[in-house]
Amino acid sequence: MxxxxxxxxxxxxxxxxxxxxxxxxxxxxxxxxxxxxxxxxxxxxxxxxxxxxxxxxxxxxxxxxxxxxxxxxxxxxxxxxxxxxxxxxxxxxxxxxxxxxxxxxxxxxxxxxxxxxxxxxxxxxxxxxxxxxxxxxxxxxxxxxxxxxxxxxxxxxxxxxxxxxxxxxxxxxxxxxxxxxxxxxxxxxxxxxxxFAPLDAVHVTERLKHVIKAEGLDVEDSGLAALVRLSNGDMRKALNILQSTHMASQQITEETVYLCTGNPLPKDIEQISYWLLNEQFADSFKSIE
Ligand SMILES: Nc1ncnc2c1ncn2[C@@H]1O[C@H](COP(=O)(O)OP(=O)(O)OP(=O)(O)O)[C@@H](O)[C@H]1O
Ligand SMILES: [Mg+2]
CATH class of the missing domain: 3.40.50.300 (P-loop containing nucleotide triphosphate hydrolases)
Known part of the structure; x- marks a missing residue:
């Protein structure tokens, strides 16, 4: 739903x-x-x-x-x-x-x-x-x-x-x-x-690479992976995120892609779960804050 x-x-x-x-x-x-x-x-x-x-x-x-x-x-x-x-x-x-x-x-x-x-x-x-x-x-x-x-x-x-x-x-x-x-x-x-099913990651990656090459963009592998992950098989979304990230910063990395879309970075989420699972509640709350 x-x-x-x-x-x-x-x-x-x-x-x-x-x-x-x-x-x-x-x-x-x-x-x-x-x-x-x-x-x-x-x-x-x-x-x-x-x-x-x-x-x-x-x-x-x-x-x-x-x-x-x-x-x-x-x-x-x-x-x-x-x-x-x-x-x-x-x-x-x-x-x-x-x-x-x-x-x-x-x-x-x-x-x-x-x-x-x-x-x-x-x-x-x-x-x-x-x-x-x-x-x-x-x-x-x-x-x-x-x-x-x-x-x-x-x-x-x-x-x-x-x-x-x-x-x-x-x-x-x-x-x-x-x-x-x-x-x-x-x-x-x-x-x-x-x-028309959502595009699979391979096809989104391929098409993105085509655009990246044509535009001469500087995209790290992690950035490309983030684009594919966030677009969820929607090619329009993938291209829109690519373009807005490009307008926001020269280099397209995992971090800039997540920043641009307003999504929390996966490594932040990992860190937060680590604290929650491994520390006392009060400490973990403080760290998260
Ligand atoms: N299969 C695809 N191959 C290449 N580019 C695609 C593909 N699907 C979408 N795109 C890109 O996304 C844009 C939007 O695609 P399109 O308008 O065909 O989507 P749609 O399926 O009609 O979506 P909607 O249901 O929202 O109308 C295209 O201009 C193109 O850049
Ligand atoms: Mg349409």
Whole structure:
């Protein structure tokens, strides 16, 4: 439960586009070389551009890649905790399908957009039912991306059921969410489901090393280990901690990482437990104070 809350915390405080610079639409910026400057958050700068760049989840990504290549993409439901690459994967698919035409062929809605029953009926229906003039695009099938779909009302989800069926010929739907149990079963059964698990330490380490090298950072092994430990398989969190620690101090060590995140250092905790277990209460209390 603690973990769920923790994940909810991350998502719940920023359900707007502007407050969430790493969200989908801004990916256009990431592919723009002029934007590779210092101001851009690393989560965006190092967002995977192609499916090959997505770390971990090899089996899922390869499956989606194959289906995309063969033009047999089903409706998708990607779910799992934050920062595991769900949005990045779908955007990479869109880029692969449509290249530079990407904006004409994809309708993207997320939690900050109004997505009540009317929006589902109107906006999605309008988009799905219009013929789009697309030149030089590999696929003529359009993509509706519903990010944070677990925040949609039940009514809207029920309305979506019909819309999905009606426009299956011309449109694919990709639903993304953290909590799959908030998606009504009828929608789940219309989609192919993929679960994005938290990244394991090896993949987080690998991806961090890539960024560390690209940015030319000075990171001690203990610092890297601390980043991996504190991020708990959330790649967005790992990159954010790396960047804020880097802004706070030149050298990235275990100590600076813990200082920056406000977590007590493991060696302090060890010392405190040692006192508690080995000394008289009064002495131990004094030492801890
Ligand atoms: N599998 C991954 N490989 C490489 N980078 C990743 C991966 N997952 C996340 N990231 C990094 O974290 C950032 C956020 O990832 P993304 O937006 O894809 O997460 P998400 O799974 O959609 O999270 P949320 O559920 O919070 O929307 C990306 O811009 C990228 O820098
Ligand atoms: Mg996302």
């Amino acid at each position: 603690a973990e769920t809350n923790h994940h909810m915390d991350i998502d719940s405080d920023d359900h707007t586009y502007t407050a969430r610079p790493d969200k989908a639409k801004s990916v256009v910026v990431a592919s723009n070389p002029a934007a590779a400057g210092k101001a851009i958050p690393w989560v965006e700068k190092y967002r995977p551009l192609s499916l090959d760049d997505v770390a971990a989840h090899r089996d899922i990504v390869d499956t989606i890649d194959r289906l995309t290549t063969e033009n047999r993409l089903p409706h998708l439901l990607l779910y799992g905790p934050p920062g595991t690459g769900k949005t990045s994967t779908i955007l990479a698919v869109a880029r692969k399908l449509y290249g530079s035409q990407y904006q004409n062929m994809i309708l993207e809605l997320n939690a900050s957009d109004d997505r009540g029953i009317d929006v589902v009926r109107q906006q999605i229906q309008d988009f799905a039912s219009t013929q789009s003039l697309s030149f030089g695009v590999k696929s003529s099938v359009k993509l509706v991306l519903l990010d944070e779909a677990d925040a949609m009302t039940k009514d809207a989800q029920f309305a979506l059921r019909r819309v999905i069926e009606k426009y299956t010929k011309s449109t694919r739907f990709a639903l993304i969410c953290n909590h799959v149990n908030k998606i009504i079963p009828a929608l789940q059964s219309r989609c192919t489901r993929f679960r």
